[in-house]
Amino acid sequence: MEKLFSIVVFVFTILYSPDSFAKDLRIISLAPATTEILFALGLDKEIVGVSEFCNYPKEAVAKEKIGTFSQPNIEKILSLKPDLIFGTGLEQAPAIAKLKQLNLNIFVSDPENIDELFRSIREIGRLTKKEKESTSLIGNMRKRIEKINLQASCVAEEKKQKVFVEIWHSPLTTVGSGSFINELIALCGGVNITSDIKSAYSSVAQEVVLKRNPDCIILAYMGNLSPVESVISRPGWENIAAVKNKRVYNDIDPDVLLRPGPRIVEAMEELNKKLYPDG
């Protein structure tokens, strides 16, 4: 334990000694969500490499690419001599394990809910000496979330909007209670009709959607290839409230909706507008 502690202290002294900050910090981000957080903290100059999926903000597109989301190029990463690397879990886990073996400084941000996202942002702020920025970013996000949540708490239980989120059509795939979107919907005062499913993503039969009769359907296909008409024209779906009342939406940017980053509050505001258009 003592040994571990001394190692931690040692690593920290290297990381935070004035000497290592004499030169600019060199940061690599392996995931779109961490890239968005880093840019939101004003680390544009320090970021030397991002993944090919990092498309926001537009400054990220111009950065050096270190490979795809699931297969970052280790050689490329090493050649950029990063002081700090930020990544996430999921398909990235094997690559991150490999990078850790190379004694690189890696921080994994894999939040499963808003609180964990805040913790991640604070941690990233601390590691990059942007504590002030991270505090104000979190404060700002909190404020916007609370505003929506306050409205949401006024909605009577029986008036809560039921939402079906469709991630893919064949098989029909939706989000369960383990997903970020599930929490966003709840904070907006909505009810995810498949929140009884534990995992983040799961396929369901269409009879489930029909029976639970959502007031609103959100299409969140990764990559935006989901015409609303394809849902409306499904046989039998005309009886679903969301289809009947023309409340099938595909215009929330799935990047905003699916990435656990600062724009999650934008997703929430969008969602809130769809769920309660009259405010």
Add this chain to the structure above:
Amino acid sequence: MDKILKRKIILLSAILVLAVILGILKGSVNLSFSELFSKENRQILNFRFVRVILAIVAASGLSICGIVLQAILRNPLAEPYLLGTSSGAGLGAVIALTLGVAVTYIPFAAFIGAILSTLLVYSISRERGKIGVQSLILSGVIVSIAFSAIILFLLSTSERQTLHGISWWLWGNLEVFDYKLLIIVSVIVALGIFTVYLFSQDLNAISIGEEEALHLGVNVELVKKILLFLVSLITAAIISVCGVIGFVGLIIPHISRLVIGPNHKLLIPVSCILSSAFMLLCDSFARTLFSPSEIPIGVITAIVGAPIFIILLKKSEAR
């Protein structure tokens, strides 16, 4: 003997009827008998009915394709996707998505991909107007591997994260959104199976050996060509509507042969019955095991099918 045969067929048909009833009564939503048949739930009943039809169509088609390929190639490992249809369909779908085509056109792209891949396999294996059995198997495997590699290449380089959906699609699924598509596919599969049935005697002869079949007066090359064409058409049609469902086309022909013997006149109808019952039962598991979540049907067919197959195999060896 005839009596035993009749009893077997009646028993199998009874199992199929039970499986159909189960498929309609049990689903992701738990409904009692009276609830299910109430007016309010008419649409759910429709969904289940359509799903049962697709299960029967897909299962029958796949098992018949398995039978034909196992007979023509005289290889027990032959299965419908051996001719590269599955990776061809996958490639077609992935290319369509890479080009930014709307998801509703995936079935069409998959069908084209499957047909083109079998044409490729066929033309590679053809030599001086004849199709070599070995070279057909090899070229099928090679085209599959090459196409899978291209799929992975596109998946790993494309910036479109939509493509992740494709890996879900490849697990197979019996839910139908497009009834027109289902009708077209059903007609293709039904006509295909009927035509294959007309060739039962030729299949009997060819499965013994091509030499022997020639001596019996079968135009082996022509029959092979026709049957290969039918197999690729049926498989491509099925893939386009429900993705790739493994194991049924490999294992049901063997189980049917163990139950009823090698005569294709009986083997073909019995396989249709048996595979449909098997698929329906697997689908019931898929829908109800973790309801409302659904498990990919291909996972269930493999998990349930493998032990059944091993037990039957051991039994027949003991005899």
